[in-house]
């Protein structure tokens with residue numbers, strides 16, 4: 122059985138002659154939490170809409186649970202749960218009444234399912250409170266509950282934490298982690314704020330102007346964004362020896378261009394400079410680099426975010 126839940130090859134959506142999703146290759150594997158990151162207008166919603174069938178691709182291929190077209194693909198879409206925009210609920214109905222309405226409308230069997238999903242999104246105890254009195258976090262969790270009603274294997278969530286306060290973000294994040302770990306639900310979640318997805322995504326896809334810039338695992342991204350002191354010298358091998366001997370340094374890497382990244386002496390940059398100079402190295406530059414995912418994203422898209 123394929124481990125790939127969602128694969129796109131050259132997926133493109135054009136409005137007129139303008140591509141808003143431009144030859145995107147993307148792979149979401151079973152069990153992943155895939156963070157789709159891009160500024161407003163980058164093409165995230167359009168991409169998700171093509172997956173859900175709400176928008177027809179202009180070009181390219183899309184495979185969902187191994188199905189690439191026709192009735193097969195339509196059948197596989199039934200295995201997805203979608204939250205693209207805040208769904209409309211009846212303001213004067215309770216959480217249970219609203220979901221029961223949708224359950225009947227969608228023909229989802231089983232009267233236990235509403236209680237189960239309310240439990241899963243921590244809304245089981247909202248009693249007689251009506252939707253109009255819900256906080257934004259509760260409203261977003263109602264949207265998630267609706268997406269979960271058909272017990273999906275793949276959840277597609279478009280900016281679900283947009284506008285939530287820090288506490289709401291943590292709650293929503295924990296909920297998704299639980300769904301992923303306890304029900305093995307694969308999740309694709311989009312956001313224009315990368316740190317919102319930190320501690321959640323296991324893989325990232327960075328999209329800008331409709332183009333997929335990079336797909337990278339969370340682990341590889343953490344490595345790239347790890348805090349370090351970066352020095353550039355005239356001879357990296359000789360300088361590394363000096364640092365090993367004088368400072369007992371072990372956790373470092375040598376990059377092309379005689380650059381050394383030091384990970385285990387973050388608060389000793391003056392000492393590093395002194396030891397290198399005393400050891401006869403020509404120190405061309407020394408810089409402390411912070412662990413900041415947002416900076417990484419901004420450097421990749423080449424500018425200041427204008428969300």
Ligand SMILES: Nc1ncnc2c1ncn2[C@@H]1O[C@H](COP(=O)(O)OP(=O)(O)OP(=O)(O)O)[C@@H](O)[C@H]1O
Nearest residue numbers: 136141159160161162163164165166167168280313
């Ligand atoms: N029906 C449409 N006709 C013409 N252009 C469209 C249409 N739908 C979207 N676009 C354009 O496509 C681009 C991508 O929009 P999309 O909504 O996919 O971006 P996004 O990354 O989801 O951003 P946001 O978070 O702001 O929704 C935007 O420039 C948008 O104006």
